[in-house]
Amino acid sequence: MMLEYELKTHFGYNQFKMGQKEIVEALLNGKNVLAMLPTGTGKSLCYQLPAYLMEGVVVVVTPLLSLMQDQVEQMMSRGEKRVVAINSFLDRETRGRVFGRLHTYKFIYISPEMLMNEFVVTKLKKLVISLFVVDEAHCISQWGYDFRPDYLKLGDVRESLGSPQTIALTATADQEVRSDIVRTLKLDKWEEFVSSVDRPNIKMVVDYVYDTKEKLDRLLEWVSFLQGPGIIYFSSKKLAEEVAVILRDSGVPRAMAYHGGLDQESRILIQQQFIKGQLDVICATSAFGMGINKENVRFVIHFHMPLQLESYLQEIGRAGRDGENSISILLYSPHDEQLPYQLAEGELPTEYQISWLFRHFGDQLLYEWEEMEESIQQMGGFTETSWRLTRDFLRSLTNSMDLIIEKERFIEYVNTRKKHKRKKIVEILNWIQSKECKRKGVLSYFGEVSHGTVDDCCHVCGIVYDRYKTKCSDEVEFTPFQWKEYLRGLLTKSGTSYEK
DNA sequence: CGGCAGTATTCTACAATACTGCCGGTGCCGTAGT
Numbered sequence: 001m002m003l004e005y006e007l008k009t010h011f012g013y014n015q016f017k018m019g020q021k022e023i024v025e026a027l028l029n030g031k032n033v034l035a036m037l038p039t040g041t042g043k044s045l046c047y048q049l050p051a052y053l054m055e056g057v058v059v060v061v062t063p064l065l066s067l068m069q070d071q072v073e074q075m076m077s078r079g080e081k082r083v084v085a086i087n088s089f090l091d092r093e094t095r096g097r098v099f100g101r102l103h104t105y106k107f108i109y110i111s112p113e114m115l116m117n118e119f120v121v122t123k124l125k126k127l128v129i130s131l132f133v134v135d136e137a138h139c140i141s142q143w144g145y146d147f148r149p150d151y152l153k154l155g156d157v158r159e160s161l162g163s164p165q166t167i168a169l170t171a172t173a174d175q176e177v178r179s180d181i182v183r184t185l186k187l188d189k190w191e192e193f194v195s196s197v198d199r200p201n202i203k204m205v206v207d208y209v210y211d212t213k214e215k216l217d218r219l220l221e222w223v224s225f226l227q228g229p230g231i232i233y234f235s236s237k238k239l240a241e242e243v244a245v246i247l248r249d250s251g252v253p254r255a256m257a258y259h260g261g262l263d264q265e266s267r268i269l270i271q272q273q274f275i276k277g278q279l280d281v282i283c284a285t286s287a288f289g290m291g292i293n294k295e296n297v298r299f300v301i302h303f304h305m306p307l308q309l310e311s312y313l314q315e316i317g318r319a320g321r322d323g324e325n326s327i328s329i330l331l332y333s334p335h336d337e338q339l340p341y342q343l344a345e346g347e348l349p350t351e352y353q354i355s356w357l358f359r360h361f362g363d364q365l366l367y368e369w370e371e372m373e374e375s376i377q378q379m380g381g382f383t384e385t386s387w388r389l390t391r392d393f394l395r396s397l398t399n400s401m402d403l404i405i406e407k408e409r410f411i412e413y414v415n416t417r418k419k420h421k422r423k424k425i426v427e428i429l430n431w432i433q434s435k436e437c438k439r440k441g442v443l444s445y446f447g448e449v450s451h452g453t454v455d456d457c458c459h460v461c462g463i464v465y466d467r468y469k470t471k472c473s474d475e476v477e478f479t480p481f482q483w484k485e486y487l488r489g490l491l492t493k494s495g496t497s498y499e500k
Numbered sequence: 501c502g503g504c505a506g507t508a509t510t511c512t513a514c515a516a517t518a519c520t521g522c523c524g525g526t527g528c529c530g531t532a533g534t
Contacts, residue, residue, distance in 0.1 A: 064527075088529060095533055102534090113528045123534075148528060212502065236524055239503095260526065286526050307525085338501035343525055385526095 003049075010052055011078070017042050023167070023193050024049050027131065032190035033167040034137070034178060038199070040293065040321050043169045044071065047133045051106060056130030059164075060109045061154065063139045065089065066268075067291040068109045075107065082106035086114055099123055112150040115157045129164040134185065136290065137168035138310065141180040145417055146347045146389050155186040166190075172197060172314045174446050197313060197446050201320045203468075204438040204458040205329045215303065215331045219243070222301060222329055223252060227470045228280040230299035233315055235339055237261045237285055239303070244283040254280040260287040289315060295322040299468065302330040307340045308424040309431060309445050325456070327468045330432065337429050344421040348414050349386040356380055357390070358407050365394055365403065389414075437461050 003024060007013050016024075020042055023035050027050040037043050051058040062068045068085045075083045082105045084098055102108070102123055114120055134140070134154065144151035158166065168181050182190060207222075209215045219232070234240040237259040247255035256270050256279055267287075273279045275294050282288060286306070297319045306312045312330070320326030349357075357380060361369060369376065377387045393410050397403075431441045438458035440450040456464050 090533095092532065099534060111528060116529090119533065143526075147526065150528075234525090238524085290526095304524095311526095335501045339524060342501080342523085346524080 006049060006053060010049060011045065017045075019193060019195055020046055026191045026193070027165070027167060028053060030165060032165060032187045033193065034181060034187070034190055035167065035169050035193040036173055036178070036197075037169065037171060037193070037195055038197070039171045039317060041195075043135070043171075046169065047131055047167055048075075048107075051131060054130035056128035057103075057105060058107050058131045058133060059124065059129055059161075060107060060133040060135060061112055061115065062109055062135045063111070063143075063148075064290055065111065067135070068111070070291060071109055080106070083109070085109040086120065087111050088114075103127055112148065112154055116150050116153065121157060121160060124161055129161055132158055132161065132164045132166040134166070134168040134181075136170060137181045137185075138170040138173045138177055140184050141173070141177040142308075142310070144184065146385055149388070149392055152184060155184045158185055171317065172310045174310065177310070196443075196448055198439065198443055198448065198451070199317060199320065200454065200457075201323055201325050202316055203325070203327045203456060203463050204316070204442070205327065205463065206432055206438065206459060207329055207331050209331055209333045211333050215333050216243075216246075218331060219301065219303060220246070220250060222299075223247060223281060225465075225470065226299045226327065226468050228299070229274065229277070229282075229294070229297055230280070230301065231282045231284055231288065231297060231315075231318060232301045232303055233288075233306070234283060234285055235304035235306075235343065240283040240285055243303070244281075247281060247283070252281055254278065255283060256281075257283045258288045259285040286311065286315075289318055292318065293321065294318070296324070297321065298324075298326050300326075300328045302328075304339060305330060305332060305336055305428060305432060307344055307421070307428075309428045309442060312428060313442060313446075325467055327463070332432050337425055340425045341422070344425065345418065346383045347385045347389075347421070348418055349380075349382060349390050351411055351414070353380050353382060353386075354390070354407065354411055354414070358403065363403070366397055366399055366401075369394060435460065 003021060004015065007016065018041060019035075019037055023033055023037075023046045026033050027047070033046075035043070035046060037046070047058060047060070060071070062071065065085075065087050068087060069089075072083050072085045084105050084107070086098065086108060087110070090098060103126070108124075110120075139148070140151045140154065158164070163186070166185060166187060168185060168187075170177075170181070173181065178192065178194075207218060209218050223230070223232070232240075232243065234243070237257075240259055241257045244255050244257040256273070258267065258270050258274075262270075270279070270282070271288075271292065274282050275292065300316045300319045302312070302315070306315060316328035319328060357376070358365065361376070373391070376382075380387075382390060390410075393406075397406060427445065431438070431445065434441055437450065437460050439461075443450050455462065456467065
């Protein structure tokens with residue numbers, strides 16, 4: 001009753017969406033919360049509403065500056081002026097002003113990296129923090145160990161802020177990731193709200209092809225067959241660009257590539273054009289997605305397999321936000337898993353690189369190596385990510401440490417991480433190659449039981465492909481599984497099996 | 501693993517083939533600031 005009134009006053013809604021009220025109540029009862037809610041179900045309301053009923057400021061940790069910006073603008077347009085984003089976009093002058101009147105804000109959005117800054121933390125300590133929010137909390141587990149290590153230190157920051165009441169929000173996290181989040185943030189008592197990851201309106205297809213050439217042919221067939229708009233995911237920026245060109249040259253003029261190598265301006269432009277319906281197809285890398293709210297995406301195609309099932313689920317989850325039927329297609333050809341393996345390994349230094357480092361620099365690693373950083377990275381052939389991990393390790397060394405022992409410890413850590421990454425790839429690979437219902441496979445990975453299948457579920461259970469056929473063009477006839485016969489013929493002849 | 505670019509090779513000179521080595525995805529921050 002009471003809460004509905006507040007909901008109406010602050011947000012203008014008459015009632016809560018599924019799951020929101022319970023979370024709000026738990027927060028108002030002083031509990032820490034880990035909430036897993038599907039995207040588009042109003043995650044931000046879960047902390048914004050309680051914020052108004054609590055004394056003090058809300059600190060929101062967000063992974064992307066663009067998300068931060070979106071949130072702030074959205075709140076401003078709703079009339080909430082006491083909101084600020086603390087990030088590297090702030091020029092010196094604004095920064096000074098912001099810190100000068102920090103206590104006047106109700107919502108402070110901030111990146112994990114900024115929270116590592118002592119000055120920032122000192123300032124935050126002086127405030128009464130009613131709620132500490134970690135948005136997209138799966139980033140802790142997915143990025144924290146190597147890509148953005150500051151995510152892993154959020155728990156320490158939280159502690160130094162006096163362990164304020166906390167809510168971690170995410171859309172996709174299996175049991176392991178959820179306990180990772182809780183452990184990292186050092187939540188002692190917490191309540192979990194986990195809703196199903198199943199999206200019955202998104203149909204799942206794995207399309208097994210013979211090689212890359214056939215994969216490209218299949219991709220073009222699918223794109224001309226399927227109703228747009230759609231997203232095609234690649235693990236290569238170059239290929240994403242190339243396919244966008246091919247599509248534009250072959251009857252899909254409104255296709256563009258999107259990846260992290262583009263400058264900020266083009267990224268925003270392409271994203272906006274897609275959202276506004278001025279583009280039909282986006283050829284993207286994993287850079288595309290977080291925070292993109294487009295209702296009517298009709299298909300998601302994976303040209304390359306993602307590095308883990310969580311990513312897959314998150315990426316196909318960008319389809320069918322409007323609840324309408326949508327289709328996801330993963331193209332798999334034998335040995336495709338090699339690319340994920342390579343990418344995953346590139347995040348970590350090899351044992352050889354670590355040994356080389358110790359052999360060549362010995363005691364220097366305790367003191368004067370930082371001046372030679374660049375050349376060490378170059379000479380040792382460290383990737384940007386693997387070097388950062390190595391560098392953080394070197395920085396943690398002190399004079400009193402035994403280098404041999406520390407080296408072994410580091411190698412062991414790296415091996416554990418490597419094993420974990422390989423396991424993730426094996427899991428998605430097993431799912432790809434399994435002959436079971438695809439939905440069932442994904443759900444059981446997330447610890448859920450499939451609630452029975454409908455007629456239109458996945459390529460194993462059966463799909464009415466014509467439902468996803470493009471409506472605005474008179475395409476020639478398309479037989480979805482004709483290629484299978486062709487493939488079978490090929491394989492029988494060569495005697496190889498693509499399922500091994 | 502597969503694709504690609506650059507170089508080497510090849511039965512005399514242009515153009516095709518072979519060999520070698522490398523690459524492949526995600527994003528904060530940076531200074532000084534009360």
